[in-house]
Amino acid sequence: MSGWRFERPPNLPLPQPTEEAQPFFDALKERRLVVQCCSNCGALQHPPRAMCGSCQAMTFHWEEMSGKGCVYSYVVTHQAVHPALAGHTPLATVEVELAEGPHITSNLVDVLPEAVKIGMAVEVVFERVVAGVVLALFRHSGAADSAISN
Amino acid sequence: MSFSNAVAIVGVGETDYSRASGRTELALSLQAIRAALDDAGIEPRDVDGLMKWWVDTSTEAEVAANLGIPDLAWWGEVNQAGNVGAPLVAHAAAAIHAGLANVVVIYRGVNGRSGRRYGRGDVTGQGGRGAGAFTEPHGLLTPQHGLAMVARRRMHDTGIASRHFGMQAVAQRRHANRNPRATFYGRTLSLEEHQASRLIVDPFHLFDCCLETDGGGALVLASADRARELGKPLVLIRAAAQSGPGVGSPAVRGAKRLFDMAGIGRGDVDVIQIYDHFGPFVLFALEDYGFVDDAAPLVEEGGTDFDSGRLPVNTSGGHLSEAYLQGINHLIEATRQVRGESTAQVRDVRFSFCDTGIGTGSVILERGES
Numbered sequence: 267m268s269g270w271r272f273e274r275p276p277n278l279p280l281p282q283p284t285e286e287a288q289p290f291f292d293a294l295k296e297r298r299l300v301v302q303c304c305s306n307c308g309a310l311q312h313p314p315r316a317m318c319g320s321c322q323a324m325t326f327h328w329e330e331m332s333g334k335g336c337v338y339s340y341v342v343t344h345q346a347v348h349p350a351l352a353g354h355t356p357l358a359t360v361e362v363e364l365a366e367g368p369h370i371t372s373n374l375v376d377v378l379p380e381a382v383k384i385g386m387a388v389e390v391v392f393e394r395v396v397a398g399v400v401l402a403l404f405r406h407s408g409a410a411d412s413a414i415s416n
Numbered sequence: 417m418s419f420s421n422a423v424a425i426v427g428v429g430e431t432d433y434s435r436a437s438g439r440t441e442l443a444l445s446l447q448a449i450r451a452a453l454d455d456a457g458i459e460p461r462d463v464d465g466l467m468k469w470w471v472d473t474s475t476e477a478e479v480a481a482n483l484g485i486p487d488l489a490w491w492g493e494v495n496q497a498g499n500v501g502a503p504l505v506a507h508a509a510a511a512i513h514a515g516l517a518n519v520v521v522i523y524r525g526v527n528g529r530s531g532r533r534y535g536r537g538d539v540t541g542q543g544g545r546g547a548g549a550f551t552e553p554h555g556l557l558t559p560q561h562g563l564a565m566v567a568r569r570r571m572h573d574t575g576i577a578s579r580h581f582g583m584q585a586v587a588q589r590r591h592a593n594r595n596p597r598a599t600f601y602g603r604t605l606s607l608e609e610h611q612a613s614r615l616i617v618d619p620f621h622l623f624d625c626c627l628e629t630d631g632g633g634a635l636v637l638a639s640a641d642r643a644r645e646l647g648k649p650l651v652l653i654r655a656a657a658q659s660g661p662g663v664g665s666p667a668v669r670g671a672k673r674l675f676d677m678a679g680i681g682r683g684d685v686d687v688i689q690i691y692d693h694f695g696p697f698v699l700f701a702l703e704d705y706g707f708v709d710d711a712a713p714l715v716e717e718g719g720t721d722f723d724s725g726r727l728p729v730n731t732s733g734g735h736l737s738e739a740y741l742q743g744i745n746h747l748i749e750a751t752r753q754v755r756g757e758s759t760a761q762v763r764d765v766r767f768s769f770c771d772t773g774i775g776t777g778s779v780i781l782e783r784g785e786s
Contacts, residue, residue: 279544279552287549313550339569341561342618348537348557356618359555361565371551384572401553 272375272403275357277350280399286314289328294400297392301368303329312368331364333390334407338363342379358382362404376405387411418677419513421652421782424643425505427456427636428748433599433739436530437630442474444632445525446482452634457646458519461486463636465517467504469524469742470495479523490517496660497559498534499691499773501743506656506777508637518638524744525632533628534559560625560694564617567696571619574703575712578619581696582610583715584729585623585736588692591722592733595759599627600737624695626735633744635751640784649755650784654678654767658777667704667775675706678780680767682707685780687728687753687762688720689746689770692735697774702727704775722760731760743772747779754783 283291286302290313293300302314306323317324340360346352358379363369374382375391388404395401429451431437431444439447445468453460460483466476476491490511494500501522508520526532532539537557542548556562571577589605592598605623613622643650655678659670675681688707690698698720699711707727708714719726732738732749739745750770752758768781 275555278555279541279548279557281549281553282543282545283549284546291549313547339565339572341556341564341568342615343555343561344615344618347535347560347617348541351537351555351557357555359561359565361569371554371556373554384569395553 270376270378272373274373274393274395275350275354279350280396286316290314291399293328294392294402295398297400299331299333299390299402300328301331301364301366302326310366310368312370329366331366331368331390334409335362335364335388335404336411337361337382337384337386337388338369339384340382342382356380360404362388370402372402372404374406375403383411385411419509420654420677421784422640423509423512423637423653424640424784425635425651425653425751425781426638426643426646426648427452427454427458428634428751429453429455430597430633430741430745430748431631433597433629433631434529435628435630437527441472441525441527441531442478442482443525444527444630445472445474445479445523445634448525448632448634449479449483449521449523452521452636456636457648458636458638460484463519463521464489465508465511465520466491467508467520467522468493469498469500469504471498472524472526474525490520496776497773498693498742499776501747501772502656502770502777502779503658503772505635505637505653505747505779506658509653509656512637512639518642520637521634522637522744523632523634524742526741527630528740529628529630531630535625535628560617560620563694563697564620567694567700568619570700575710576696576699577712578621579607579611580699580712580715581621581624582607584698584720585610585695587715587718587720588695588730588734589737591731591760592737595732595738598733598738599629600733620694620696623736626693626740627737629739629741631739631741633741633748635744635747644786647786650786651751651754652782652784654680654780654782656779659775665704665775667701667771670775670778671705674778674780680780685767685769686765687731687750687768689730689734689750691743691746691771691773692730693740695736698729701771701775702729705771705778722762728760728762731758731762746770746772750779750781754781
């Protein structure tokens, strides 16, 4: 697998964030992975919402994440069920559990689709996909693969 | 006071199932409704309530006009996804019990193959908008993507493997092979064929995915008193429950409400229908509803076959092998099992269970004394 690198299918939809979600994507442009944090009780929630699901407060700030986590689950698309996938399968999509708790959807840049495993330790990398759009992707980190998923 | 056993399913009907109906979705619904009313022995003029899937393209006004309903007293729909069949039964039963309507028709008509195809990301996707901003740029584009993610994790956490999905798919195909209405009537399936079938979205193989179907289905509900006058086998709604967002599995929470209302135990259920947009979710639901602790040994022993004497599941073939009509075909089959009219009839059915979508709605039907 050495030398293999994930190539994002270029015609996949780009994020069209709501007003509430915009700061998440703005931070990515600054190479920061942030999650909505309730200013009242400190609960993290992702994707962001208008109200804190824990304490119902409506004031938030954005907490920067360590970028470390592990693969909680994954799927591998083999059939091009969307025109953007034609010629770009197999494509692995992962659900990463961040060290701080929230789960986010992403792709692994350095792991072949058939080699993805639940529990793999990963860390964030930032990838500019088109002008003005940066996505948070992940690479298999040097850390020991997590036991949290076992 | 609940509506338990105060309301009955008095008629069921469906169209032919095909890949290209050549009819409008409205025409499919109307044809199914006529069949269900004929089955009930009720005239369209006696219908005063209509309920439909929120995704159905018809309006109550055009359905009422086509049926010549003289006085539509009550109508509605339930939203979320395709999983609203049992919730519609709950709403209709509550309305009848409350005196808001006397005869309610629940229907679904869809050109799911020749028209809007739910398995296509360019049809069901959000173009990166809304919650899709966080998922679609990474390749999660269809309902099956999110569900495959859930299934992969569940496989990791439990002993359920792809071969178990295959065993359930094979059981359902055997049921479909007895059902002349089924899309896969006459086409057998082996476990080897399931395992060798192409991956669509891993862990889902082709035969873990539902069909895409053009067709329609309908149910007619009325009070138990009215049902007794009709002279058909009596199919009472013993219990119905919805289960929405919350903490933990909707099926676990919904099952408590359902069985509390029914006042029976899991072991009293004779036959089971479970919404199978993706076959693996049948096994997960069997566990979450509390029918078994571990579904793997059950399917290894053939325990979901209609003649197993254990837990017969999806006896019409279900979405995998009969038709994908978003659960109305499951409700029709659950009713037929109580009447003794299934093509894979389970013996001496008293209690018939039906889930219409990963725990978000369920009913228990009971054979009544006519």
